[in-house]
Amino acid sequence: MNRAWIELDAQALKNNLEVMSAEFSPETGIMGVVKANGYGHGALQIAHKLEELGVERFCVATLDEAIELREGGIDGFILILGYTSPAMAMEIYRYRLTQTLISYEYALQLDDLFGRMVKAVMPEIENPKLMAHLAIDTGMHRIGVAKNDYDSMKKCYGLAHIDCCGLYTHLPAADTDAPEHVEFTKGQIEFVYKAKEELLAAGIDPGIVHIQNSYGSVNYSPLKADYARFGILMYGAHQDYEDYTKRELNLKPVMTLKAHIASVRDVEPGETVGYGRSFKAERPTKIATICIGYADGVPRKLSNGKLKAIVHGQYCYGAGRICMDQMMLDVTDIPDVKMGDVAILIGSDGEKAVFAEDWAKEVGTISYEIFTNFKRVENNGFVR
Numbered sequence: 001m002n003r004a005w006i007e008l009d010a011q012a013l014k015n016n017l018e019v020m021s022a023e024f025s026p027e028t029g030i031m032g033v034v035k036a037n038g039y040g041h042g043a044l045q046i047a048h049k050l051e052e053l054g055v056e057r058f059c060v061a062t063l064d065e066a067i068e069l070r071e072g073g074i075d076g077f078i079l080i081l082g083y084t085s086p087a088m089a090m091e092i093y094r095y096r097l098t099q100t101l102i103s104y105e106y107a108l109q110l111d112d113l114f115g116r117m118v119k120a121v122m123p124e125i126e127n128p129k130l131m132a133h134l135a136i137d138t139g140m141h142r143i144g145v146a147k148n149d150y151d152s153m154k155k156c157y158g159l160a161h162i163d164c165c166g167l168y169t170h171l172p173a174a175d176t177d178a179p180e181h182v183e184f185t186k187g188q189i190e191f192v193y194k195a196k197e198e199l200l201a202a203g204i205d206p207g208i209v210h211i212q213n214s215y216g217s218v219n220y221s222p223l224k225a226d227y228a229r230f231g232i233l234m235y236g237a238h239q240d241y242e243d244y245t246k247r248e249l250n251l252k253p254v255m256t257l258k259a260h261i262a263s264v265r266d267v268e269p270g271e272t273v274g275y276g277r278s279f280k281a282e283r284p285t286k287i288a289t290i291c292i293g294y295a296d297g298v299p300r301k302l303s304n305g306k307l308k309a310i311v312h313g314q315y316c317y318g319a320g321r322i323c324m325d326q327m328m329l330d331v332t333d334i335p336d337v338k339m340g341d342v343a344i345l346i347g348s349d350g351e352k353a354v355f356a357e358d359w360a361k362e363v364g365t366i367s368y369e370i371f372t373n374f375k376r377v378e379n380n381g382f383v384r
Contacts, residue, residue: 003291004259012252033231035061040371089114098131102143104152133166138188165207174215256347259292274320297373301363310344
């Protein structure tokens, strides 16, 4: 019996894909972003379900994440969005992965080292090439060739041992309708179009173009792009409650987080609960201990009543400080709570619901961080 576990909802995932694609042109495909273990939802589980739903292209952050997908049976296109050491070029090739070119200097190193590796270990293969997409820095200044450095872009497409077959950028301010951010984002899009035009004018096929992330997909559609990268909204969550979307989104959370109740005990008025004795009973109180704590990804800042859970279809709140592996709930007003019952930490039961955004708002972060902290929690996969 699991201490705490994650359940996934396939119908919610399908719904979210449909909602996000509502304004797309038929030519625009979907890339499923499953980095950081599928935003904490389980990369393999999500990727396999996306395949069933017709998504054949995936994005990850690291080489290790890409290899996990490939060894887990994902056969389609996998793009590594972040840095991979050129020393690992042979692994990129062997696992049929596509690497982001994060700068022209990086592309030169990758090309040179892979070329030398090929001569040393695969001399019988005629002109093998690494697959790559070129990142364009249109203003985020994280990775990519500068937006107007067309000479370097063209050189990236002409390297001897790299097949550059796509280009993309990232939209860091697509989640707001503030005029200055809208103007900035529209400018980013135009820079990508201009780069594509420059490459075509030079007789270079830029390959597939992808510009939109989750919020770009909703707020800046349709675009003349081949694919859009679906991330946080695909999982049925917003970054936080302040995010802007130009239309109402009927998204459904894919994840439910549950924990077993390990014990239930009575606490008399005046007695205290937990570390630092921060909870003091003001009435005859019933305390339930559940099998999850901050080492499992529950923020300790949710201590002392800031965490809301659902037990037997009713809300209850945390009592005292969250422990490393356990925490306590005040279930005084919920009848018949017993050892072995289940508490819902994120998810819904009837009309009652708790969202990752609630946690994020309370502790001053974003839902991405909430989801990706559940590294020690068992993932039971798709249960409905």
